[in-house]
Amino acid sequence: MKIVYPKEEVCMACRLCEVACITEHSKSKDTLKAYKKENPAPLSRTLVEEIFPGLSVSVMCRHCSDAPCIEACFTSAMHRLALSEVEGKPDGRVIVNEPKCVGCWMCIMACPFGVIKRNQYIGEGQGDNPLNPPLLRGKGKGQEIKVKLSSKCDLCPDRSIPACVEACPNKALVHEERN
Amino acid sequence: MKYLIIGNSAAAAGAVEAIRRNDKRNSITIISDEPHHVYSRPLISYLLAGHTKEDKMYYRDENFYKENNVETVFNKRVTAVDTKKKQVILNNKGQGTRGKGQVIDYDKLLIATGGIPFIPPIKGKDRKNVYTFTKWSDAAEILQVSKNVKKAVVIGAGMIGLKAIEGLTAIGIDVTVVELAPEVLSRALDRDASRIVQRKMEEAGVEVITNNEVVEITGKGNVANGVVLRDKKKIKCDLVIVAIGVIPNTVFIKNSGIKINRGVVVDERMETSVKGVYAAGDVAEALNMLTNEKMPIPIWPLAYRQGGIAGDNMSGGSFVYKGGFPMNSIEFPGVPTISIGIIDPRGEGYESIVKNDAANGNYKRIIIKNERLVGAILVGADVDRAGILTGLIKEQTPVTAFKDKLLDRNFGFVSMPKDLRKERLGRAI
Ligand SMILES: Cc1cc2nc3c(=O)[nH]c(=O)nc-3n(C[C@H](O)[C@H](O)[C@H](O)COP(=O)(O)OP(=O)(O)OC[C@H]3O[C@@H](n4cnc5c(N)ncnc54)[C@H](O)[C@@H]3O)c2cc1C
Ligand code: SF4
Ligand code: SF4
Numbered sequence: 257m258k259i260v261y262p263k264e265e266v267c268m269a270c271r272l273c274e275v276a277c278i279t280e281h282s283k284s285k286d287t288l289k290a291y292k293k294e295n296p297a298p299l300s301r302t303l304v305e306e307i308f309p310g311l312s313v314s315v316m317c318r319h320c321s322d323a324p325c326i327e328a329c330f331t332s333a334m335h336r337l338a339l340s341e342v343e344g345k346p347d348g349r350v351i352v353n354e355p356k357c358v359g360c361w362m363c364i365m366a367c368p369f370g371v372i373k374r375n376q377y378i379g380e381g382q383g384d385n386p387l388n389p390p391l392l393r394g395k396g397k398g399q400e401i402k403v404k405l406s407s408k409c410d411l412c413p414d415r416s417i418p419a420c421v422e423a424c425p426n427k428a429l430v431h432e433e434r435n
Numbered sequence: 436m437k438y439l440i441i442g443n444s445a446a447a448a449g450a451v452e453a454i455r456r457n458d459k460r461n462s463i464t465i466i467s468d469e470p471h472h473v474y475s476r477p478l479i480s481y482l483l484a485g486h487t488k489e490d491k492m493y494y495r496d497e498n499f500y501k502e503n504n505v506e507t508v509f510n511k512r513v514t515a516v517d518t519k520k521k522q523v524i525l526n527n528k529g530q531g532t533r534g535k536g537q538v539i540d541y542d543k544l545l546i547a548t549g550g551i552p553f554i555p556p557i558k559g560k561d562r563k564n565v566y567t568f569t570k571w572s573d574a575a576e577i578l579q580v581s582k583n584v585k586k587a588v589v590i591g592a593g594m595i596g597l598k599a600i601e602g603l604t605a606i607g608i609d610v611t612v613v614e615l616a617p618e619v620l621s622r623a624l625d626r627d628a629s630r631i632v633q634r635k636m637e638e639a640g641v642e643v644i645t646n647n648e649v650v651e652i653t654g655k656g657n658v659a660n661g662v663v664l665r666d667k668k669k670i671k672c673d674l675v676i677v678a679i680g681v682i683p684n685t686v687f688i689k690n691s692g693i694k695i696n697r698g699v700v701v702d703e704r705m706e707t708s709v710k711g712v713y714a715a716g717d718v719a720e721a722l723n724m725l726t727n728e729k730m731p732i733p734i735w736p737l738a739y740r741q742g743g744i745a746g747d748n749m750s751g752g753s754f755v756y757k758g759g760f761p762m763n764s765i766e767f768p769g770v771p772t773i774s775i776g777i778i779d780p781r782g783e784g785y786e787s788i789v790k791n792d793a794a795n796g797n798y799k800r801i802i803i804k805n806e807r808l809v810g811a812i813l814v815g816a817d818v819d820r821a822g823i824l825t826g827l828i829k830e831q832t833p834v835t836a837f838k839d840k841l842l843d844r845n846f847g848f849v850s851m852p853k854d855l856r857k858e859r860l861g862r863a864i
Contacts, residue, residue: 358487
């Protein structure tokens with residue numbers, strides 16, 4: 257399937273892919289609001305690794321065909337999308353079903369690319385959907401709870417080209433199918 | 436051709452999915468002594484805590500059996516397997532082994548009966564309000580009595596004990612945990628890492644007693660009201676949870692001719708010593724690829740994987756199990772803790788690199804043998820990229836060229852040699 261591959265030779269660690277990813281996964285789709293206002297603050301699902309000077313590479317999910325994260329997830333929150341939600345076509349990306357995730361970090365332990373992030377925030381109970389609040393007590397609306405969710409690349413389901421690829425000024429990220 | 440699966444959990448789900456990839460036609464039957472649609476055992480502590488709800492306990496959606504054309508026989512226990520006649524014998528739950536049981540024929544059988552909690556012969560263990568903690572019904576029953584419970588004693592500070600404690604404290608029950616070993620989580624962590632976790636537990640209000648054991652559960656009438664420790668110390672409580680460990684659930688195949696060691700011995704196709712009979716999951720004794728020994732490794736991902744390998748071979752495939760290794764992730768409030776592979780190296784040739792920042796609750800250790808990573812312990816802030824280490828262990832990648840960077844906060848693919856990085860990041864996986 258088509259995923260995002262990095263080209264370290266032309267990456268200059270500008271981190272615009274991270275900015276684009278955060279914006280894309282925000283509620284407002286507005287960069288400033290996403291960074292400064294939103295709770296939960298969206299996390300970037302790609303990580304620019306960097307060794308100073310001169311080497312950097314943006315690493316995100318490989319959507320593995322035999323995905324260790326799926327195997328590790330006992331809630332089945334981490335799963336493979338069989339058919340695209342938008343077009344109904346065969347898909348194959350690996351995504352998190354957030355309401356099922358309990359933040360156990362089994363997937364983090366299993367992913368050989370280290371591309372799943374811990375998304376932890378203090379928020380309101382989402383109605384009758386208590387996520388995993390081990391620090392603060394209280395359920396239901398209005399109560400503050402600590403939410404733990406895993407967060408990873410979903411290849412931007414609302415776009416034909418992922419936001420990071422489009423944002424990279426140097427074409428250091430490519431969206432393509434390889435063997 | 437009839438496929439029969441005893442058990443209805445991770446390994447069974449893996450098997451059904453694998454069988455149906457190869458064979459859409461022949462019948463599959465699942466037998467379970469529980470009443471539930473396939474659910475996630477590890478979620479019972481979350482259910483107890485109120486951190487998940489009943490409708491989220493299920494591992495597969497409600498159409499799972501229908502879509503995969505699986506017949507289910509619930510609430511029935513298999514009491515014997517006749518490998519000559521290719522039959523299993525069932526009894527209604529609670530009926531014991533006497534009486535005339537129902538018989539089901541099979542052509543290919545999968546034993547996926549998991550583990551059963553080990554309960555030592557403690558005096559008073561049969562009293563009311565004494566529970567184990569491995570099943571949905573355990574959590575449900577504990578929840579039901581919890582209204583009248585102020586104080587609980589948990590016996591065993593291993594993985595399942597800690598999960599029980601997490602659930603109990605979340606619903607406002609005071610907990611004392613009694614552990615025989617000198618440390619908590621002694622099988623998953625080393626001493627320094629255990630100490631950090633223990634401190635966090637104590638900060639969360641849990642009383643931790645190590646190097647000690649419960650010798651008696653006392654009662655008022657028949658209801659537990661306290662425990663007596665080896666050193667005669669008495670602790671009052673309204674609830675006791677025995678969480679010492681699980682052992683492979685093999686009693687019902689004792690006389691079947693299937694070879695059992697610690698668990699059911701399987702080959703690389705998950706086939707047992709009897710042709711056509713397979714085993715997978717917590718009940719099986721499969722290869723630990725790091726020690727090259729066969730042993731039960733009771734974790735969810737391996738149960739699912741082994742089930743898949745078994746199912747594939749049962750239905751004509753040829754997938755091979757390359758072996759697994761123990762790993763686990765547990766988070767006591769504020770201390771995410773990940774343990775992978777060999778963490779208590781015994782014998783020659785191991786090298787261990789440690790970064791101990793106990794004051795801030797952070798600890799990292801890696802264990803290397805023959806230039807390969809074989810184990811890792813991560814406690815605290817830096818668990819996020821733990822999986823890269825798991826990958827290096829699984830692939831048996833030589834790490835000498837970058838071993839001094841493995842414990843860096845920013846360890847990643849840029850720390851690896853260019854060839855390795857490009858190979859990992861540049862191709863479809
Ligand atoms: C509280 C708790 C927390 C855990 N947390 C984690 C975790 O965080 N990460 C992790 O990797 N693992 C965890 N585990 C371990 C994980 O749950 C097991 O590894 C996994 O469930 C094993 O799956 P299985 O398919 O081998 O068998 P099991 O899940 O043990 O299921 C066995 C099945 O067999 C059936 N059965 C048994 N005997 C009979 C019989 N005689 N007749 C008919 N049916 C029978 C049972 O009804 C059940 O359906 C946890 C376990 C517990 C108890
Ligand atoms: S999260 Fe990791 S293990 Fe899962 S598909 Fe992506 S790269 Fe593979
Ligand atoms: S953190 Fe969420 S997605 Fe990851 S394994 Fe646990 S439940 Fe599954």
